[in-house]
Structure formats: C-alpha cells, structure tokens
Amino acid sequence: MRADARDNRARIMTAADDVFGRSPSASTDDVARQAGVGIATVFRHFPTKTELLEAVLTLRLERLRERARELSGDAAPGKAFYEFFTQVVSESASKLAIAEALTAAGAVVGAEAQEAGRGMRSAFNDLLTAAQRAGAVRTDAEFPEVYALLIGASRGATAAKLEPAVRDRMLNLIYDGLKPYS
Numbered sequence: 001m002r003a004d005a006r007d008n009r010a011r012i013m014t015a016a017d018d019v020f021g022r023s024p025s026a027s028t029d030d031v032a033r034q035a036g037v038g039i040a041t042v043f044r045h046f047p048t049k050t051e052l053l054e055a056v057l058t059l060r061l062e063r064l065r066e067r068a069r070e071l072s073g074d075a076a077p078g079k080a081f082y083e084f085f086t087q088v089v090s091e092s093a094s095k096l097a098i099a100e101a102l103t104a105a106g107a108v109v110g111a112e113a114q115e116a117g118r119g120m121r122s123a124f125n126d127l128l129t130a131a132q133r134a135g136a137v138r139t140d141a142e143f144p145e146v147y148a149l150l151i152g153a154s155r156g157a158t159a160a161k162l163e164p165a166v167r168d169r170m171l172n173l174i175y176d177g178l179k180p181y182s
Helices: 003-022 028-035 039-045 049-071 077-090 092-104 111-133 143-159 164-178
Strands: none
Touching (some): 003 028, 003 039, 003 049, 028 039, 077 092, 077 111, 077 164, 092 143, 111 143, 143 164
C-alpha cells in the first residue's frame, strides 16, 4: 500500500472510530467528511459500511488487548487490574455504539473482531490472575464472574448515561466487592 493510501486509511479509521462512537446511525459520508477524504476513498478501503464498522470494532478490541498486556508488566498488579477495568467501563459507550451500528446493519461480528475479543479477554484474565496473586482481588472471584461484572458495569453505565462521578462511585462499589475479605 502506498504511503498516501496508508495515511488515508488511518485517517478514515480514526474518523470512523469517532463518528460511529458518537452515533451508531452516522453515515460513511460523515466519516469521509471528518477524515478529509472523498466517499470513494472510504469505499476503496472499506467496500461496505459493515466492513468499516467491523474494522473499527476490531481495532478497539486490539487496543484494549494491548493496553491490558502493557499493564500486565506493572509492578502493582492490583492497580493495573483496576485501572484496566475502569478504562473499559469509561470507554464503553462508544464501543457499544459501534457494536450497535453493526447489529443495526444486520451484521454478525466477524472472525477478526472475534479473535481480537478473545485476545482482550485473555489479557484481562492475565491481569485478574496477577491481581489475585498480589492479594488485590479475591481468589474466589473467578474470571467468568469478574468478566460479567465488567460487561454489566459497561452496559449499565452506558444505558444509564452515568456522569463520570456516579460511574466512579459505582466502580468503587464493585471494587469493594472484589477486594479480599479483611
């Protein structure tokens, strides 16, 4: 791919992430306008809106996976776990908007996004395990329950349109429940 084509693709992805993250009903014209390219350029890279949405969702999941992996090297595993949990919940509204746009388009999540999601869940599980070994998270809190809390908190914060202060208090309640018994 030529350098200008790579630059255009990157601008399209950045614009699509922002545009669809704010409004699932946004159009590819909105993406093109924000990216500063023509609609034909968008469709040259992504022949359908569904393919563009899928690419954005995949990119978001890959970024979360990489962030979790980056945090796994933190000297304070408990802090790293709670920081990642907070980040996922804080960014959930726009990720869910993109997933909603995919659903509205009648699409199912494709193989690349599914693989990125598996990678993100695996990296989150590694953070959980390290936090448990460090004594920052209860050892009887297994991954399926903790992941369900992450999803529930993300969807709940988004559906209720929680202000950041309320969201943070909700997270503190969840974190209190995850901490080992005194």
